[in-house]
Amino acid sequence: MSDNEKAADEGNETITIRxxxxxxxxxxFKIKKxxxxxxxxxxxASRKGIQSSSIRFMLDGERILPDATPKxxxxxxxxxxxxxxxxxxxxxx
Amino acid sequence: MNPIPxxxxxxxxxxxxxxxxxxxxxxxxxxxxTSLEDYVPQTSLAGKLPDHVLIGSSNCSTYFHxxxxxxxxxDDAHCVQQMRDGLQPYxxxxxxxxxxxxxxxxxxxxxxxxxxxxxxxGFCFYKLGHHQSLLKDPDYxxxxxxxxxxxxxxxxxxxxLFALAVVSHLLCDKDIHPSVxxxxxxxxxxxxxxxxxxxxxx
Numbered sequence: 001m002s003d004n005e006k007a008a009d010e011g012n013e014t015i016t017i018r019x020x021x022x023x024x025x026x027x028x029f030k031i032k033k034x035x036x037x038x039x040x041x042x043x044x045a046s047r048k049g050i051q052s053s054s055i056r057f058m059l060d061g062e063r064i065l066p067d068a069t070p071k072x073x074x075x076x077x078x079x080x081x082x083x084x085x086x087x088x089x090x091x092x093x
Numbered sequence: 094m095n096p097i098p099x100x101x102x103x104x105x106x107x108x109x110x111x112x113x114x115x116x117x118x119x120x121x122x123x124x125x126x127t128s129l130e131d132y133v134p135q136t137s138l139a140g141k142l143p144d145h146v147l148i149g150s151s152n153c154s155t156y157f158h159x160x161x162x163x164x165x166x167x168d169d170a171h172c173v174q175q176m177r178d179g180l181q182p183y184x185x186x187x188x189x190x191x192x193x194x195x196x197x198x199x200x201x202x203x204x205x206x207x208x209x210x211x212x213x214x215g216f217c218f219y220k221l222g223h224h225q226s227l228l229k230d231p232d233y234x235x236x237x238x239x240x241x242x243x244x245x246x247x248x249x250x251x252x253x254l255f256a257l258a259v260v261s262h263l264l265c266d267k268d269i270h271p272s273v274x275x276x277x278x279x280x281x282x283x284x285x286x287x288x289x290x291x292x293x294x295x
Binding site for chain 1: 098106107110126127128155156158159160169175176179
């Protein structure tokens, strides 16, 4: 297999990732390792009926940028992303 | 391993883009969104924050709760290990807690502080001998994290601005005490920030 073929093969490799929300509910996405996470975030937000800008997505404690891909993040099959809904600050409890 | 930005520290973390409509959170009587509250220090303090000053995201209450819940879940062992490695450098830091709501909402502040304590014990201080003491003795946190007196808000929606004001004062090496600024200063700060962000977001 040539280097070009190898690169193409890696680009087509798919993994399943899980997005877990604050209630513990998980949503699964099967995506290519080269898919930008922005696409996942927007699809997730759309499914949940919320704006993608109102959610933060974290991997092992670090925020994920929309331009990142699973390959860049060194994600493996079944890896989990945590999503946190934006809060409004200043509330007196 | 590279350090993980402490609790999604906005100044050392990844860039935040401000969505349309977020500036409206600075209108009178409104609550600031956490994105806006993180955007301001990120754009104004980048490169100016001394190494010894750690700040967490304004969303960090949720952050602490999310990751603390992983400490008791075996399925999350890999994530917990990754975070412990990335958060070890902060074990060398002292922690000061400034809470503008403390006097009006002691019960809530205690609940938040418990999450902070659990996070420090479970991640940052995990490899230190005294990490369990943080959990066993509620007062032990005072030895590593000091609950400092600071200005207290008189309304129910200004804690984001109080937080920004405290960070600004810390950067100027000013001592923080209950009267270092007042609610009136914050009211002015809100108007000025609204004007500044509307005319020049950067």
